[in-house]
Amino acid sequence: MQSYTIGQAARLLGVSPDTARRWADAGRVATHRDEGGRRLIDGRDLAAFSIEVAQGGSADDDASYTSARNAFPGIVTAVKLGDVAAQVEIQAGPHRLVSLLTREAVEELGIEVGMQATARVKSTSVHIDRT
Numbered sequence: 001m002q003s004y005t006i007g008q009a010a011r012l013l014g015v016s017p018d019t020a021r022r023w024a025d026a027g028r029v030a031t032h033r034d035e036g037g038r039r040l041i042d043g044r045d046l047a048a049f050s051i052e053v054a055q056g057g058s059a060d061d062d063a064s065y066t067s068a069r070n071a072f073p074g075i076v077t078a079v080k081l082g083d084v085a086a087q088v089e090i091q092a093g094p095h096r097l098v099s100l101l102t103r104e105a106v107e108e109l110g111i112e113v114g115m116q117a118t119a120r121v122k123s124t125s126v127h128i129d130r131t
Contacts, residue, residue: 002115003040006031012075012116013050014093023049043114047077050091070121072097073131076113079106088128090119099126 004012009029010020024031024039029049031039041049074092086106090097097119109130111117120127 002043003032003034004043004046004116006039006041008116009041009046012046012073012092013053015053043075043116045114047075047091047114050075051077051096054091054094054096072119072121074117074119076111076115076117079111079113081106088117090117090128092119097121097126099128101128 006020006024007017010017013020023029024041029041030045031041034040072090072092072095074090074095074097076088077091077096078087078089080087081103084103086101086103088099088101088106088111090099099119105128109128111128111130116131118129118131120129
């Protein structure tokens, strides 16, 4: 499972690294240390926490959110696989994006909950890039 540094988590949550660090210090999201002593957050824990933050409005109210070229970097919070189709949910800061794509595409990209991904929006289509 992918883990994220405090800085990476902050970017995905749309907050400052100081805010993410305070949340970790307060026990709102679990961390562990790597061999180098860096604090890391498990991808599944970060995915769950990103949903909590978005629903609770806990992010900094004065934070600005932009969509540079209609790209929404975030974290995968849900993957639902059908026989042919699949549904992928991404939490990008305060934005929840849902994309319907083929099961084959999800499997080829190796998309799973907790990994970093970017949703690209073109007209009414949402394309998922693995990052």
